[in-house]
Amino acid sequence: MTTTLSARPLRVVLVLKTNHGCMWVAPHVDALLARGHEVVAVLPPGEGRLRRELARRAVSVVDSPFDFGFRxxxxxxAGLFELRRTLAGxxxxxxxYHLFASALAVRLAGAALGAARVHMVPGPLHLESRLxxxxxxxxxxxxTVTICGSRFTARRYRALGRPAAKTPVIPYGVDTCHFRPVGPAERAVARARLxxxxxxxxxxxxxxxxxxxxxxxxGRGLKGHEVLLxxxxxxxxxxxxxxxxxxxxGFDEAGASHRRxxxxxxxxxxxxxxxxVDTVDDVRPYYGAADLSVSPSLSDNHGAALEAGAMGVPSVVSDAGALQEAVDTxxxxxxxxxxxxxxxxxxHEAWAEHRAGRLADRAEVARDRVVRQFDSAPAAAAVAEVVERAAGRGRRLISVFTETRSGGDHRAYARYLVNGDRLCLVTRAEELVSEAARPLPDYHGPVALVRTLPRLALAIVREVLRAEVVVLRQPGPIGWIAAVACKLLRRRYSVEVVGDPFDVLVSGTLGRAGRSCARLARAQMRWVVRGATAVSYVTGSALQQRYPAAWGRRTAGVSDVRIDAGALRAGPREWSPxxxxxxxxxSHEQRYKGHDVLLRAVRRLVAEGLDVNVVLVGGGRRHDELVALAGKLGLADRAHFTGPVFDRARVTALLDSAHLFALPSRAEGMPRALIEAMARALPAVGTCVGGIPELLGPGSLVAPDDDEALAGVMRRLLTDPVEWERQSLRNLDVARTYDSSLLDERFSTWLAQVPAARPRRRSA
Structure with a gap:
C-alpha cells in the first residue's frame, strides 16, 4: 500500500529580527508563493523596507512580541513565552528563519510545536566566536535543516557535527536581470552626478x-571601512x-555612531x-559610475561582490569568510x-589596468560567474524545495549525471527546475544548485580514469540507487557508467545528447590514442542512447541521425545555446565593398576549431588580390603556434589576434565590424559562437560537422581541412552583394529560432515526460 501526501499548501512562518534590511528574503517568498504556499512574517514592530515589500506581495505581517535581545x-x-504563543497561534x-538572533529565538520559543524548522544562515560571523x-x-x-549561504559556512557547520545532508549550500544570490551592466550613456550620467x-x-x-x-x-568594524580608508x-x-x-x-544606531x-x-x-552616501534603495547608479568595487571585510558571506559582478564591475575582496567564492580570480x-x-x-594594479584601458576587459568574466553561480531565481527555487522537503513535501528529484565541474552553474541547469522538480547534479564538482552535493571521485585524463574507476563506479551505483529520476548528459564516462549501472539495477534512464565523441576523437585533437578509440566511443554512445526511455538532443537532426533513439521513445531537439532578445540585431545588413x-x-586550446585552415584560406584570397583581413578571437596553449603560422604565411599585417575577450560588448562590436564569420571546425556540437554571429545578421561559412549544417545552408558549407574550398566559398560570399545580403537576412531569421524562452518551454515539455527511474507500485 502506498501513501500519498496531502496537496494542502504549506503555511510558512518567516521570522526575522529586523524589518529594515534582509531584502534577500524577497525572492524566497516569491518562490514559495509561486508554488501556492502561504507565507506569514513575524517582524519587530514599526515601519521598514522589508515590511513594505512583504505587504506589496500581500504577505501578512505579525508584530513580534520579543525584541530578539537576549539580556x-x-x-x-516573558518575551520568548509571548513569541511562542504567537507562533503557536x-x-x-x-x-x-535567518540571522542568528532569530534562529536562537525560534529554536527556544518554537520547540515542540510540531513544525519543521529551516534555518538559513546569511553569514559565518557568529561562528567566529568560540562561545x-x-x-x-x-x-x-x-x-530540521540548516541552509548554508556559502560553502565556507557549510564547512563550519559540518565541523560542528552537522551532516552534509542537513547543510545544503544555497547562496542568497542576486537578481542578475535587475543588476546588469549599464551602457555608455547611463554611465556618463551616473559619473556626472557624482x-x-x-x-x-x-x-x-x-x-x-x-x-x-x-x-x-x-574594536574593529566588521565590513573593514577603516582598512579601506x-x-x-x-x-x-x-x-x-x-x-x-x-x-x-549605519545598520542600527550603534552602527551610525561608528560611522560618525x-x-x-x-x-x-x-x-x-x-x-x-547614506543607505539608498537603488545602488545601481553608483555601480554604474564605478571602475572597481572593494569589499575589505573582516567577516562576510558573498557580500557586495555579487552585485558588483552582476553590474560588470570587477572587485577587490578580502580573504575573509566566503568572499573568495563570489569572485573569479x-x-x-x-x-x-x-x-x-x-x-x-x-x-595600484587596478589603477594601472584602468589607465591602460584593460580593466573593462574583466567585466564579462565577473558578470559571467555571478550569472552562472549566483542568480537569485534558481537559488530561491532551491530554498523553496528545501522548505517543502523539510515539511515532508517535494516534487521529483532529478539526478543529472554529467562530466561538468561547474556544479554551481545555475543558468545551465535552472531549466531542470522549471516544472517545480528538484535537482541533484552527480558530477566531479564540489557544489550544487540545490540539495546536498553529490561529488564523485575526480580524475584528469584516461590514465587517472582507469585508476579511479573502481571508486568512481561504486559512487555512481550508489547515486543510481537513490535517484528518483535519472538523466545522463552524454558523451562522457560518467554517463556511460551510470547507464551500465541502470541496466544492471533495472532502472530507467533518459539522455541529453550534447555532443559527438566520434568527431572529437577522429579529428586527432587528442592524438593517435583518441583516433583509435573513436569507433568504440561512437558504439558506446549509440548503446547508451538506444537504451534510454527519453532523449533530448542539442541539434535538430545531426546528432539524431548518428545516435537515434529506440522506436517509440520520447525525443526532442532543444539547443543548449540560448539567445536573449536583446542580443538580436534589429534587421539585416547592407553589403559594403x-x-x-x-x-x-x-578557443586555441586544441586544434579542432580549424583556425589554421582559416589562415591558409585567407592566404589564398590575398594571393588572388582580394583585400581581406582576419580577426581571431580566443586564447589557449596553441595560440603562439597560430601567430607563428600567420607570420609564415605572410599574413602578419592581415591577421589580428585579440587573445581572450571577456567583454561581451566588445565581442559584439567585433562581429558588427566584420563582413564574414568563419567556423572551419574539425568537430562541433551546437556552436554558440556561430549562433551569436548569426544573431548579428553576419553571413557565415562553416564545415559539415556537428550541428553546423543545421545552421548554414549547403552553399556555405565545406569539408573539414579543405582550405581551398573554404577560400572559394569566402570569395563568393564577400564579392557577391546580392548573395551576401540574402545570407545576412537568412542567418538573422535562423538565430531568432534560438530565443531562450521558446527553447526553455520545449525542454520543459520534454522533461515533464521523462519517467521515474523505478515504476510506481500500485496501491494495494
Whole structure:
C-alpha cells in the first residue's frame, strides 16, 4: 500500500529580527508563493523596507512580541513565552528563519510545536566566536535543516557535527536581470552626478556600517571601512585622479555612531576625494559610475561582490569568510583581510589596468560567474524545495549525471527546475544548485580514469540507487557508467545528447590514442542512447541521425545555446565593398576549431588580390603556434589576434565590424559562437560537422581541412552583394529560432515526460 501526501499548501512562518534590511528574503517568498504556499512574517514592530515589500506581495505581517535581545532576566523569558504563543497561534507547517538572533529565538520559543524548522544562515560571523560555536554545536540540532549561504559556512557547520545532508549550500544570490551592466550613456550620467571628471578612477564600497562586536574582532568594524580608508590615504596621495564612493549608513544606531567616528577619525569632511552616501534603495547608479568595487571585510558571506559582478564591475575582496567564492580570480583581486598594504597594492594594479584601458576587459568574466553561480531565481527555487522537503513535501528529484565541474552553474541547469522538480547534479564538482552535493571521485585524463574507476563506479551505483529520476548528459564516462549501472539495477534512464565523441576523437585533437578509440566511443554512445526511455538532443537532426533513439521513445531537439532578445540585431545588413573583414571566435586550446585552415584560406584570397583581413578571437596553449603560422604565411599585417575577450560588448562590436564569420571546425556540437554571429545578421561559412549544417545552408558549407574550398566559398560570399545580403537576412531569421524562452518551454515539455527511474507500485 502506498501513501500519498496531502496537496494542502504549506503555511510558512518567516521570522526575522529586523524589518529594515534582509531584502534577500524577497525572492524566497516569491518562490514559495509561486508554488501556492502561504507565507506569514513575524517582524519587530514599526515601519521598514522589508515590511513594505512583504505587504506589496500581500504577505501578512505579525508584530513580534520579543525584541530578539537576549539580556539576562525575566523580561527575556516573558518575551520568548509571548513569541511562542504567537507562533503557536499561527499554526505553522514550517518555521523559516535567518540571522542568528532569530534562529536562537525560534529554536527556544518554537520547540515542540510540531513544525519543521529551516534555518538559513546569511553569514559565518557568529561562528567566529568560540562561545557561540560551543552553543551552536547543540542548538543547531534543533533545526530540521540548516541552509548554508556559502560553502565556507557549510564547512563550519559540518565541523560542528552537522551532516552534509542537513547543510545544503544555497547562496542568497542576486537578481542578475535587475543588476546588469549599464551602457555608455547611463554611465556618463551616473559619473556626472557624482562630479567625476573624464577618466577619473572611481572605486566604490557598498556596505552598511556595523559597530564593533564584543565577541569577535573587538574594536574593529566588521565590513573593514577603516582598512579601506587607511589604504585610501596612501593610494590617493599617489593618484589624485581617483575617487572613493562609500554607500551605506549605519545598520542600527550603534552602527551610525561608528560611522560618525570614522568620518571624524579620517577627516572625511575635509577630503574631497571621498564621497559617503547614506543607505539608498537603488545602488545601481553608483555601480554604474564605478571602475572597481572593494569589499575589505573582516567577516562576510558573498557580500557586495555579487552585485558588483552582476553590474560588470570587477572587485577587490578580502580573504575573509566566503568572499573568495563570489569572485573569479581571473577578473578580481583577493587580498589578506585587515591588511592595508595588500589593499594598496591591489588598488595600484587596478589603477594601472584602468589607465591602460584593460580593466573593462574583466567585466564579462565577473558578470559571467555571478550569472552562472549566483542568480537569485534558481537559488530561491532551491530554498523553496528545501522548505517543502523539510515539511515532508517535494516534487521529483532529478539526478543529472554529467562530466561538468561547474556544479554551481545555475543558468545551465535552472531549466531542470522549471516544472517545480528538484535537482541533484552527480558530477566531479564540489557544489550544487540545490540539495546536498553529490561529488564523485575526480580524475584528469584516461590514465587517472582507469585508476579511479573502481571508486568512481561504486559512487555512481550508489547515486543510481537513490535517484528518483535519472538523466545522463552524454558523451562522457560518467554517463556511460551510470547507464551500465541502470541496466544492471533495472532502472530507467533518459539522455541529453550534447555532443559527438566520434568527431572529437577522429579529428586527432587528442592524438593517435583518441583516433583509435573513436569507433568504440561512437558504439558506446549509440548503446547508451538506444537504451534510454527519453532523449533530448542539442541539434535538430545531426546528432539524431548518428545516435537515434529506440522506436517509440520520447525525443526532442532543444539547443543548449540560448539567445536573449536583446542580443538580436534589429534587421539585416547592407553589403559594403573591400577591404573585407573575416572573424573567427573560438578557443586555441586544441586544434579542432580549424583556425589554421582559416589562415591558409585567407592566404589564398590575398594571393588572388582580394583585400581581406582576419580577426581571431580566443586564447589557449596553441595560440603562439597560430601567430607563428600567420607570420609564415605572410599574413602578419592581415591577421589580428585579440587573445581572450571577456567583454561581451566588445565581442559584439567585433562581429558588427566584420563582413564574414568563419567556423572551419574539425568537430562541433551546437556552436554558440556561430549562433551569436548569426544573431548579428553576419553571413557565415562553416564545415559539415556537428550541428553546423543545421545552421548554414549547403552553399556555405565545406569539408573539414579543405582550405581551398573554404577560400572559394569566402570569395563568393564577400564579392557577391546580392548573395551576401540574402545570407545576412537568412542567418538573422535562423538565430531568432534560438530565443531562450521558446527553447526553455520545449525542454520543459520534454522533461515533464521523462519517467521515474523505478515504476510506481500500485496501491494495494
Amino acid at each position: 539576562p532576566g525575566f523580561r527575556t523569558l 499561527l499554526e505553522p507547517d514550517v518555521l523559516h 557561540i560555536r560551543v552553543v551552536e554545536r547543540f542548538l543547531a540540532r534543533m533545526d 562630479g567625476v571628471e573624464g577618466r577619473d578612477f572611481v572605486v566604490i564600497m557598498v556596505a552598511l556600517v556595523y559597530a564593533p562586536k564584543a565577541l569577535v574582532h573587538r 587607511a589604504a585610501w590615504r596612501r593610494f590617493h596621495a599617489e593618484h589624485p585622479d581617483s575617487r572613493l564612493v562609500l554607500v551605506g549608513g 567616528e570614522l568620518v571624524a577619525e579620517f577627516r572625511l569632511d575635509e577630503d574631497r576625494s571621498v564621497t559617503w 581571473a577578473a578580481c583581486w583577493v587580498v589578506r583581510a585587515d591588511d592595508p598594504d595588500a589593499l594598496v597594492t591591489a588598488l 573591400a577591404p573585407f573583414g573575416v572573424i573567427a571566435v573560438g
